[in-house]
Amino acid sequence: MIASLQGDSAMAxxxxxxxxxxxxxxxxxxxxxxxxTTPEDFLSDxxxxxxxxxxxESTKVLMLGPxxxxxxxxxxxxxxxxxxxxxxxxxFSRTAHTPKSVNLKxxxxxxxxxxxxxxxFVKQGVKVAEGFLDLxxxxxxxxxxxxxxxxxxxxRAIACDCLREMETCCPGLLSHKLEALxxxxxxxxxPLHQAYTLLYGVALRNAVHCLTLQKDVMDGxxxxxxxxxxxxxxxxxxxxxxxxxxxxxxxIPVLPSNVETKELKSVVxxxxxxxxxxxxxxxxxxxxxxxxxxxxxxxxxPAIFKxxxxxxxxxxxxSLLHSTLQMKGTFTDSLFTAEDENFxxxxxxxxxxxxxxxTPQKLFYIECILHFPENRPISSNGEESLPxxxxxxxxxxxxxxVFNDSSTMLSRLNILSLVYLEDDEEEGIGYIFDxxxxxxxxxxxxxxxxxxxxxxxxxxxxxxxxxxxEKYTTDLIESLSELYRRHYTxxxxxxxxxxSTQKLLEDSSWPTDLLKALQMLIVELPLQxxxxxxxxxxxxxxxxxxxxxxxxxxxxxxxxxxxxxxxxLCGLGDWRIGNALLSVxxxxxxxxxLDQVFIELADLLQFMMHSFEDVDIQDHARFYYTLLTNLSxxxxxxxxxxxxxxxxxxxxxxxxxxxxxxxxxxxxxxxxTRQPVLKLVKLSEDGISKPDHSSSGPEDSTPDVDLLKVxxxxxxxxxxxxxxxxxxxxTFAGEVDxxxxxxxxxCLHFEQTDSNYERVSDVxxxxxxxxxxxxxxxLTLKPWRPYPTVLHASAIFxxxxxxxxxxxxxxxxxxxxxxxxxxPVPVHWSQGSREQLFHQLxxxxxxxxxxxxxxxxFCFEVGERSLRELIESSFHKYLxxxxxxxxxxxxxxxxxxxxxxxxxIKNSEDAASVSIITDNWKLLPFINSYIKCITDYSAxxxx
Numbered sequence: 001m002i003a004s005l006q007g008d009s010a011m012a013x014x015x016x017x018x019x020x021x022x023x024x025x026x027x028x029x030x031x032x033x034x035x036x037t038t039p040e041d042f043l044s045d046x047x048x049x050x051x052x053x054x055x056x057e058s059t060k061v062l063m064l065g066p067x068x069x070x071x072x073x074x075x076x077x078x079x080x081x082x083x084x085x086x087x088x089x090x091x092f093s094r095t096a097h098t099p100k101s102v103n104l105k106x107x108x109x110x111x112x113x114x115x116x117x118x119x120x121f122v123k124q125g126v127k128v129a130e131g132f133l134d135l136x137x138x139x140x141x142x143x144x145x146x147x148x149x150x151x152x153x154x155x156r157a158i159a160c161d162c163l164r165e166m167e168t169c170c171p172g173l174l175s176h177k178l179e180a181l182x183x184x185x186x187x188x189x190x191p192l193h194q195a196y197t198l199l200y201g202v203a204l205r206n207a208v209h210c211l212t213l214q215k216d217v218m219d220g221x222x223x224x225x226x227x228x229x230x231x232x233x234x235x236x237x238x239x240x241x242x243x244x245x246x247x248x249x250x251x252i253p254v255l256p257s258n259v260e261t262k263e264l265k266s267v268v269x270x271x272x273x274x275x276x277x278x279x280x281x282x283x284x285x286x287x288x289x290x291x292x293x294x295x296x297x298x299x300x301x302p303a304i305f306k307x308x309x310x311x312x313x314x315x316x317x318x319s320l321l322h323s324t325l326q327m328k329g330t331f332t333d334s335l336f337t338a339e340d341e342n343f344x345x346x347x348x349x350x351x352x353x354x355x356x357x358x359t360p361q362k363l364f365y366i367e368c369i370l371h372f373p374e375n376r377p378i379s380s381n382g383e384e385s386l387p388x389x390x391x392x393x394x395x396x397x398x399x400x401x402v403f404n405d406s407s408t409m410l411s412r413l414n415i416l417s418l419v420y421l422e423d424d425e426e427e428g429i430g431y432i433f434d435x436x437x438x439x440x441x442x443x444x445x446x447x448x449x450x451x452x453x454x455x456x457x458x459x460x461x462x463x464x465x466x467x468x469x470e471k472y473t474t475d476l477i478e479s480l481s482e483l484y485r486r487h488y489t490x491x492x493x494x495x496x497x498x499x500s501t502q503k504l505l506e507d508s509s510w511p512t513d514l515l516k517a518l519q520m521l522i523v524e525l526p527l528q529x530x531x532x533x534x535x536x537x538x539x540x541x542x543x544x545x546x547x548x549x550x551x552x553x554x555x556x557x558x559x560x561x562x563x564x565x566x567x568x569l570c571g572l573g574d575w576r577i578g579n580a581l582l583s584v585x586x587x588x589x590x591x592x593x594l595d596q597v598f599i600e601l602a603d604l605l606q607f608m609m610h611s612f613e614d615v616d617i618q619d620h621a622r623f624y625y626t627l628l629t630n631l632s633x634x635x636x637x638x639x640x641x642x643x644x645x646x647x648x649x650x651x652x653x654x655x656x657x658x659x660x661x662x663x664x665x666x667x668x669x670x671x672x673t674r675q676p677v678l679k680l681v682k683l684s685e686d687g688i689s690k691p692d693h694s695s696s697g698p699e700d701s702t703p704d705v706d707l708l709k710v711x712x713x714x715x716x717x718x719x720x721x722x723x724x725x726x727x728x729x730x731t732f733a734g735e736v737d738x739x740x741x742x743x744x745x746x747c748l749h750f751e752q753t754d755s756n757y758e759r760v761s762d763v764x765x766x767x768x769x770x771x772x773x774x775x776x777x778x779l780t781l782k783p784w785r786p787y788p789t790v791l792h793a794s795a796i797f798x799x800x801x802x803x804x805x806x807x808x809x810x811x812x813x814x815x816x817x818x819x820x821x822x823x824p825v826p827v828h829w830s831q832g833s834r835e836q837l838f839h840q841l842x843x844x845x846x847x848x849x850x851x852x853x854x855x856x857x858f859c860f861e862v863g864e865r866s867l868r869e870l871i872e873s874s875f876h877k878y879l880x881x882x883x884x885x886x887x888x889x890x891x892x893x894x895x896x897x898x899x900x901x902x903x904x905i906k907n908s909e910d911a912a913s914v915s916i917i918t919d920n921w922k923l924l925p926f927i928n929s930y931i932k933c934i935t936d937y938s939a940x941x942x943x
Contacts, residue, residue: 019049019059026066030073042066043074047087051094057104067111071118081119085128088112089135099151106158109136113162117169124234133232136163137177140196143187153192160195167202172236174199175207179229182267194282201271201289208264208293210236212253222255222297223263257298265300268293272308284319291327302331309340313347318364329373341375345389348372353397359408366398366411370418386418392428395419399431402438406454413458417465433472436462440479444486456493463501467508477510481517484541491537494518495544512550519545523559527567532574539580546587553588557600560584564607573613573764575747575796581608582620589624590640594633602628615745616798670796673807677740678768678795680728680748680777680812707833708840711825715898721824722897724781726814730765731774733809739799741770746797748777750812753790758782760791768797779812786819786895788926816926821894822877835881838890842902845917854921858914858928860935867907874934875903893927901927 026033026042034042046063049055055063067074067084075081092108095101112132116122122129139159142148167174174181181203185196207225210233211217268290275283287308294300305327312324328336328344336344351357352365370384377385400412413432420428439455447455459476466472480497484490494514502511522538530538542556560581564570569577588594588601605628608621627636714720730748732740744767750760765775793809825834847853862870871879871889880890887907894900901923904915914931918924 019055019063023062023065027069030066030070034073039074039076040080043080043084046074047084047091050088050091057101060104061107064107064111068107068114071115075115075119078119078121081115081121082126082128085112085115085121085132088115089128089132092135097148097152102152102154106154109139109155109158109162113165117166122166122170122173123237130232133163133166133173135159136166140184140199143184144189150190153190157192157195160192160199164195164199164202167199167206170237171206172210172233173206174203175210175225175233175236176228176230177232178203178207178225179227182226194278197271197274197278198282198285198289201286204267205289205292206236208255208296209253212255212296217256217259219258219260222259222261226263226267252295254296254298259297259299261297261299264293264297265304268300268304272304275308276311280315280317281319284317284323287320287323288326291323291330295330302327302335305331305335309335313340313344316351318361321368325368325373332373333375336375338375342389345369345372345387346394349390349394349398359405363407363411366415370415384414384418386415386422390415390419392419392423392425400435402435402442406450406457409454410457410461414461417461421465429466429469429472432462432466433475436476437479440483443490444483452490452493456497459497460500460504463508463510464504467501467505467510473510477514477517480514481521484518485521488534488537491540495540498544509550512548515541515545515548516551519551519556523555527563530563530567532572532577535569536577536580539577539584543580543584543587546584546591549592553591553593553597554600556584557588557597557604561600561604561607564604564611570608570611571613573617575614575616575745578608578612578614578617579620582617582624585621585624586640589628590637594636598628616804619802670804670806673740673805675736676733676809677736677743677805677807678730678746678797678809679733680730680793680809681774683727683729683776707837708844711837714824721821721894722782724783724819724821724896726779726781726818728777728779728812729774730768730777732768732770736770739801740805742800743768743797744799746795748809749794749796750779751792751794753792754787756783756785756787756789758784781814781819783819783896786816786899786923788816789814816930819895820878821896823880823892823894831881835890838880838892838902841892841900842904842917845900845902845919852921853917853919854924856916856924856928858916858931859911860914860931861910862907862912867905867912870934871905895923899923 022033022042046066050060050063067088071081075084088108088111092105092112095105095108097105113136116129116132124130136159139156140163142152142156145153145156163174178200181196181200185193185200188196208222211221211225214221271286271290275286278286291305294302294304309324312320315321315324324344328341348365348369352362352369354362357365369387369390372387374387374389376388395416398412399416400409402409404412413435416428416432420432436455436458439451439458443452443455459480462476463473480494484494498511498515501508505511518541522542525538542560545551545556546553564581585601585605588597591597594601602625605621605625609618609625612618612621627639631639730746746765746768748763748765750762752760760779760781763777763779765777768775791812791814793812794806795809796804796806798804823834823837825837829837845853847855867887867889868882871882871891875889875891878891878893880892882889889903889905891903891905892900893903899918899920901916901918906913906915916924916927918927
């Protein structure tokens with residue numbers, strides 16, 4: 001099939017130079033890449049160009065990547081896998097056997113093995129599998145590079161790895177070649193000795209495993225197996241073996257005790273004697289194989305490993321320690337004495353706090369203690385348990401400190417909690433509680449987010465172990481309540497803690513007691529302390545309390561009703577707060593003891609639907625009130641629990657009563673539009689009325705009056721001349737879906753991109769109809785530093801079908817000229833007074849008077865358009881005085897909160913000059929840019 005594909009696509013083969021891009025695209029997303037072609041075509045092109053001598057070897061190595069990483073995608077069936085392997089084997093044989101081609105031949109060998117194994121085509125009678133295995137074995141037989149030299153050593157290494165991989169996937173395949181493999185291992189003197197040793201170890205383990213599964217094993221069968229040097233055991237591929245589980249409780253197949261094991265013991269002993277010459281990772285792999293071999297042979301004593309224990313106990317290599325623990329889990333007291341066990345535990349405890357080890361390594365040692373395979377385990381469920389030999393005295397050095405990182409602190413706290421739980425030592429529990437209180441103080445003093453999370457996780461660990469100790473659990477509730485009193489933003493952490501402990505401790509009343517304490521704290525707060533920011537979190541907590549059957553809800557309902565009646569909350573009409581209130585009411589509607597708060601809850605909902613200044617909240621409150629007063633408790637609960645698993649139409653109709661805890665697809669009360677629905681269009685200058693900051697004052701000034709002082713006294717009022725009001729048309733963003741032709745309760749929200757302005761308040765618009773005039777929206781800006789900026793805008797609105805939507809608007813640029821205001825002087829000041837003030841300001845702004853002041857000079861050609869026209873079009877609102885002969889103008893630009901840009905503009909024969917002075921040198925780039933912009937525009941118009 002592949003041959004025909006190659007012939008059909010020969011003319012359509014891609015340019016070989018394009019393979020790096022094709023391979024990169026395939027590796028990034030195979031499904032996306034194959035959407036424009038087929039696996040057969042791509043594989044055909046790949047194999048065709050692999051045969052092309054014009055393609056460089058480095059490119060061919062790159063092309064083999066898809067076959068090595070995604071063989072089953074390109075070879076979906078065994079037949080395709082076989083044909084692909086045949087093609088690759090042919091390419092391998094045709095590739096020149098030169099040092100230059102070693103890298104390509106290695107990758108070809110690896111690709112063939114990957115394809116054969118992935119497509120499960122390592123079977124007897126498959127010529128390509130038989131030929132490939134012969135090739136691998138012949139390559140591995142060139143020990144010590146005698147035949148081809150050291151340049152081809154990487155090829156032998158790959159051959160050994162491929163043989164080991166095929167033996168691992170087809171256990172027993174090399175069981176008839178143990179003598180040959182042992183001989184190759186003994187002969188090899190290069191660093192590849194490790195690869196041969198591992199290959200033999202895997203083959204020996206699988207051969208013994210196959211022998212244990214045979215019936216009527218004879219006395220000499222094991223000796224015969226070790227001395228076998230025949231062909232490949234293809235029968236082993238017919239029924240793959242299951243992996244041997246090295247645990248104390250697993251059923252390991254074993255050989256009969258009457259089988260002669262003298263030769264096997266000799267082989268294992270020699271392997272163990274050579275073990276120290278291997279790298280730690282190779283040693284660990286070999287020890288795992290030999291552990292399984294010894295565990296399957298009853299007459300072979302585990303004491304054969306005794307000589308290795310002293311070296312293994314002192315190792316700092318993670319891989320070797322892991323193998324040691326596997327041996328201990330397998331042989332227990334057959335190999336490890338009580339002294340060995342105690343020493344190993346002390347070693348783990350010491351390494352868990354070693355200052356030269358990294359945090360992940362120390363955490364590994366702690367995990368080893370918690371999952372330590374004991375000689376006499378009390379339980380064998382695989383969960384964390386404390387070894388009997390770990391006493392408070394041994395574990396005292398593991399006590400956590402506040403200087404530990406989060407992971408180390410929690411892991412140490414966990415193991416210490418288990419220690420003191422087993423020992424039932426009150427003093428030790430007190431130490432742990434003191435540590436919790438130290439973390440509490442750090443969080444209380446505005447600790448980092450990581451420390452806050454660590455504290456609540458530590459509380460969870462403490463409750464997991466000591467929830468029956470009422471002394472400390474009661475104190476913990478008081479501490480958490482006091483922490484919440486000062487840091488209300490910790491409400492999500494507390495709610496998560498309650499949920500987690502309630503799931504863990506089903507019979508404990510501690511989560512409910514904590515919620516009751518938080519409820520009491522909140523409802524007793526005076527109204528003055530219920531600031532707008534904290535109220536949202538208080539409502540979140542009360543909403544969680546409303547789910548508790550054991551908690552009385554009467555105080556919650558009375559608190560909410562009192563809050564609405566005696567505060568301005570309803571008048572503000574904050575949708576976010578209103579929605580949080582409704583969430584509490586929804587949980588109360590489902591409370592088993594609803595009858596106890598029926599009247600108060602009805603009063604609360606009725607007050608909200610009449611007084612809350614948000615139509616969406618009013619509608620929801622009215623709906624809940626209708627449900628409460630017209631349905632029985634059972635029907636009410638049924639209606640509120642609907643939505644999960646229902647049809648899309650039913651979910652949509654119930655979207656307004658979805659709970660926060662339901663699935664995301666069915667509980668979104670605010671949907672997101674795919675495209676922008678609204679936009680803000682700035683009104684022209686004629687349509688914008690700058691705020692009038694003039695004040696009352698004398699009808700005219702006299703020389704005896706200090707005009708500058710009178711003017712500056714106006715700013716004693718911090719709100720004087722402090723805002724800029726910009727007006728926009730709120731309209732639809734082009735052609736929108738008919739669903740959005742009628743919008744109600746529109747709330748525009750603005751976010752700053754810098755810190756130069758005070759937070760921009762939300763703007764509410766009652767409604768917007770598609771075929772009617774757009775609404776005029778006033779945007780009030782209060783600058784701290786009058787620099788250009790960009791506002792990000794979004795809107796939440798309700799459509800005619802009752803759904804709430806969120807849409808993003810285009811960013812709103814605020815230019816430098818948008819911030820210009822006329823001189824804010826008393827309305828009755830004469831022109832002369834204004835001009836006199838101009839001169840006084842100019843003098844006071846001289847750089848000699850202020851370090852922040854700066855001057856500049858800007859010159860430009862007037863062109864055919866007169867200077868007067870330029871001034872009238874750009875500065876007529878800010879003009880203080882003008883003189884015709886010679887032609888000159890004085891312009892004063894006021895920028896809130898109290899910055900000035902004064903301009904003296906003069907016209908000469910060949911150019912106009914603008915003298916600039918300002919009390920903020922950072923404004924110079926903006927004013928220069930603005931003058932250049934208007935003069936360039938003027939010049940373009942004259943042309």
